[in-house]
Amino acid sequence: MLKRRTARDMDNAVHKVWVMSRRVLALASALLLAACSGPSPDTTSERSSATLTPNSPSGCEARVTSVWTVGAGTALSVEARSLGDSCREALATLIIRSPDGSLLWARAYPASDTMVLREAGDVEGMTAALTEWIEVGDKTTRDLPEWPDEASAPNAGEFPFYPDEGWDAASFSALREEGAPMFCHVQGRESLRCLTSKDGAVSTIGVQTFPG
Incomplete structure (x- = not known):
């Protein structure tokens, strides 16, 4: 027999959606703020690199970088980061910087809704997925x-x-x-x-x- 939903049930459902929305916005803000804070000194010195932080309090914090060559002697840094309580709930940010480290472009995506990232279940898997994601x-x-x-x-x-x-x-x-x-x-x-x-x-x- 179907249980009839009460006003309290509806309020609880709305509250859960609100909490999830706040969490997503907070994670997106954190990732985009990190994008604006500037790269580490070696972000454009290698073809690709990765930083794994399996003991991170966030649960799914990973970072990889690559290089996008856009002209003779001009290479842009392409960076991907993930952050979240788990990799299923993580947000991933793609960041592109100029050779001097200036932010050129950034956007955040839910990992669970991004084909190449959605199957990552841990930091190691997310790191591999992020590396594939920014393959230029x-x-x-x-x-x-x-x-x-x-x-x-x-x-x-x-x-x-x-x-x-x-x-x-x-x-x-x-x-x-x-x-x-x-x-x-x-x-x-x-x-x-x-x-x-x-x-x-x-x-x-x-x-x-x-x-x-």
Whole structure:
């Protein structure tokens, strides 16, 4: 027999959601504040590195770094951090810095809703997942789909690319022709967020969907 929900039950459910929301916001604030605090001295000196803190009070604190080469002699630091009571509840932040350590771009994602991170069950697993998450590769904007002049969006195919607001066929095609450095990372269960770098800045291009 189904138990009838009372007003107290509803209040308790709302309170639980509120507490969870506050926790997520607190973790996101902590991670983004850490991003603004500046990198350690060696964040761009190696291709990749990792810091494991299995005894961390947070339960799932890990950090890895990599390098995104965006031009001759220019390498940006790409850093990923996780923080949470457990790896299932952790937030992961992706941080990109200039060669002098200035913050260029940062965003936080729930690990449980990010394809490459959601199966990590401990710090060691999260460290490996974060390393995979920020694997830069050698993609350029030439790998973007074509956007015909008469079309309202790039060629869709089975898994469309959705440009961010502000792009049109002309500007998107010019970026594609330029062959600028491009870094795409998983941002959910069915999409990649693609970024590019030009003139010392990092900007978003759009989202590439994939089968979830």
